[in-house]
Amino acid sequence: MLNWDKLLNGQRRKDRFGQQSKTLSANGRIELERDYDRILFATPTRRMADKTQVFPLERNDSVRNRLTHSHEVSSLARSIGIRLAFDFRKQIFADHDSRELERCVPALLAAIGLAHDLGNPPFGHQGEIAIQNWFRRNQTRVFGSEHHQDADDFIHFDGNAQTFRLVTRLQILNDSFGLNLTYATLASMIKYPVSSQNFKNLGWKKSGFFQSELQIVEDVWQQTGLSEGIRHPFTLLMEACDDIAYSILDAEDIVKKDIASFSDIVDFLEHHNPDDAVTLDVLQNAKRKNKEFKNTSISPKELNDVSMQMFRVYSISAMVKALLDTFVEDIQDIMKGNIQPHYELLEQSAAKAFCQTMKKFDSIHGYQHKSVLELELKGNNYISGIMDMLWRGIENEFQTEQSLFGKYAYQRMSENYRRIFSQETSVSLNYRKAQLLADAVSGMTDNYLIHLYEELKQLND
Numbered sequence: 001m002l003n004w005d006k007l008l009n010g011q012r013r014k015d016r017f018g019q020q021s022k023t024l025s026a027n028g029r030i031e032l033e034r035d036y037d038r039i040l041f042a043t044p045t046r047r048m049a050d051k052t053q054v055f056p057l058e059r060n061d062s063v064r065n066r067l068t069h070s071h072e073v074s075s076l077a078r079s080i081g082i083r084l085a086f087d088f089r090k091q092i093f094a095d096h097d098s099r100e101l102e103r104c105v106p107a108l109l110a111a112i113g114l115a116h117d118l119g120n121p122p123f124g125h126q127g128e129i130a131i132q133n134w135f136r137r138n139q140t141r142v143f144g145s146e147h148h149q150d151a152d153d154f155i156h157f158d159g160n161a162q163t164f165r166l167v168t169r170l171q172i173l174n175d176s177f178g179l180n181l182t183y184a185t186l187a188s189m190i191k192y193p194v195s196s197q198n199f200k201n202l203g204w205k206k207s208g209f210f211q212s213e214l215q216i217v218e219d220v221w222q223q224t225g226l227s228e229g230i231r232h233p234f235t236l237l238m239e240a241c242d243d244i245a246y247s248i249l250d251a252e253d254i255v256k257k258d259i260a261s262f263s264d265i266v267d268f269l270e271h272h273n274p275d276d277a278v279t280l281d282v283l284q285n286a287k288r289k290n291k292e293f294k295n296t297s298i299s300p301k302e303l304n305d306v307s308m309q310m311f312r313v314y315s316i317s318a319m320v321k322a323l324l325d326t327f328v329e330d331i332q333d334i335m336k337g338n339i340q341p342h343y344e345l346l347e348q349s350a351a352k353a354f355c356q357t358m359k360k361f362d363s364i365h366g367y368q369h370k371s372v373l374e375l376e377l378k379g380n381n382y383i384s385g386i387m388d389m390l391w392r393g394i395e396n397e398f399q400t401e402q403s404l405f406g407k408y409a410y411q412r413m414s415e416n417y418r419r420i421f422s423q424e425t426s427v428s429l430n431y432r433k434a435q436l437l438a439d440a441v442s443g444m445t446d447n448y449l450i451h452l453y454e455e456l457k458q459l460n461d
Contacts, residue, residue: 002335004096006225007232008032008104009183013168013219014175032104035185036074036111042171042179044118045070050445051117052124052379053250063253066117066124069245074113076241076320081106083324091328104184111181112188112238119162121442122449123379130383131157131438142391143430150431152196153210154438160191161209162442168216169420170439176423187224188232190217191239195228202229203341212427212435230337233327240323240345247358248315254366255308262290262307268361269354276353278318286311315358322351382453383441389456390440394433405459412452413440 010031029037039045048067064072084092085105093101121127135142135154143151153161168178168186192199192208199207209217221227254260266283273279289310293303326349333339346355366372389409396406410418413436421436444452 002230002233002337003225004093005098006223007184007187007234008098008101008108009187009224010104011223012177012180012182013186013216014177014180016219017177030100030103030107031182032111032184033107035179035181036107036114038179038181039111039115039118039167042118042167044166044171044443045114047443047445048117048120050447051120051122052127052446053246053253063256064249066120069249070114070117072249073116073238073241073245074110076244076316077113077238078106078110080237080241080320080324081109084327088324088328092331108184108188109234109237109241111185112234113241115163115167115185115189116191116238116242117159117163119164119166119442120159121162121383122444122446123376123383125159126376126379127383127442128157128159130380131387131441133380134384134387135434138391142434148430149197150211150428150434153207153212153431154434156196156199156207157438157442158192158206158208159442161196161207161213162438164189164209164217165213165439166443168213170417170443172416172420183220183223184232186216186220187226188234188238190220190232191235193217193221193226193229193231198228204229205342210435211431212424215426229341231339233331233334236334236343236345237323237327240319243344243346243355243359244316244319244323247355247362248312248319250362250366251358252308252312254362254369255304259369260361260365262286262304262311264365265308265311265361269357272357272360273353278322278351278354279357282311282314282318282354285314315354319346319349319351319355322346322349325349379446382450386449386453386456387437387441389453389460390437394436405456408459409456412456414443417443 012031045067048070049065051066053064053066053069085102089101098104121131123130132155135151135157139146139148139151139155164186166178167181167189169176171178190208192204192206194202194204194207195209195211195214196207199205224232226232251265255262255265266287269279269283286307290303290307293306298306323345326345327334330339330348346352390413392403393406393409393413396402397410399406417436417439420439421432424432424435427435441449
């Protein structure tokens with residue numbers, strides 16, 4: 001049985017294994033509130049402003065990027081945390097009598113919502129696929145043979161595992177504790193609590209951490225009462241907020257770009273979900289507001305925009321209510337670890353059909369749109385090409401006769417990442433090389449990757 005005292009553990013790894021901070025910077029904040037601020041002010045958070053959400057290299061500032069998406073997930077998560085701490089405190093937290101519950105629960109959920117995509121590479125999920133494919137093609141070149149155990153983390157490369165590595169290892173000042181987040185935040189960030197070697201056998205669709213961070217993960221689990229295959233309850237809430245954001249807000253962006261209209265969404269939902277209660281309720285409210293707007297003097301473009309805004313409001317409200325109802329109903333099974341790896345709050349809720357249909361709409365009208373596929377293909381080619389050139393730089397460091405291009409390419413990677421690469425001792429040399437390459441590429445923004453690709457391509461001999 002999971003225990004909230006451990007799940008909300010506000011201790012930090014540096015306090016246990018390193019030197020306690022002597023900087024008095026709390027300013028009245030509790031530790032879990034400080035985590036959000038550490039993430040907000042971290043450089044990788046700012047870099048998300050130039051990383052793809054749906055539409056690569058988007059010039060319309062009204063369309064979401066990875067940073068605006070993360071802020072919206074964070075806002076949704078915080079509002080759910082407030083509801084849990086005040087409206088459902090007895091049902092969820094039972095006899096947990098912490099006086100700080102009303103502060104730490106919203107803060108923790110806001111923090112993991114903001115951080116959940118920090119490790120995502122350029123060009124969205126297509127960037128993940130491009131990195132995976134590069135390592136599959138180059139297994140012998142990188143690891144010395146096909147199907148080598150060290151290759152698992154990279155042929156299954158995932159942004160969630162990279163996020164955990166980034167906040168615990170890569171984003172450092174003068175020690176090896178990363179952002180030094182609390183155990184509670186680190187535990188709830190692990191979306192898939194299994195390794196790349198075990199995830200398929202245990203029924204998970206992805207892995208959530210790299211072998212290089214295994215000891216950190218095990219320490220986090222020990223300090224929070226979790227274990228392999230058992231998620232932090234708040235991870236389920238963050239995942240649901242992410243689903244809400246990209247199912248509803250991506251649709252709003254599709255309309256914003258004039259790829260589809262509010263009427264298209266109405267027709268799509270009415271066709272696919274004619275008898276679904278949540279769908280009918282959302283559409284009734286949204287269509288009523290659309291009719292009211294039609295009686296004003298706004299233009300057709302404005303009518304489309306404001307109608308979508310109200311559709312977003314009603315959709316999010318309905319989905320949040322549904323997931324909260326499910327979380328409250330299933331909390332005992334969640335705390336006992338009795339849920340399956342494929343368990344998702346929205347999939348178990350009354351909003352299941354509505355969410356699934358919205359994702360289908362997004363896929364047809366957004367993710368598979370010609371403009372998106374074209375730019376994703378270009379992004380794939382950029383990533384593949386730059387990985388070829390950066391790998392030459394990494395390999396060059398271990399050759400007797402070094403090339404000038406290899407030296408230059410190696411120096412163009414983050415000095416911080418190169419220092420961590422040189423200091424790593426827990427994994428093999430080939431693993432370290434592969435990880436340096438993955439760190440370098442996943443840390444780039446869309447535009448920086450293109451510029452560096454063009455720069456190296458001109459110098460490539």
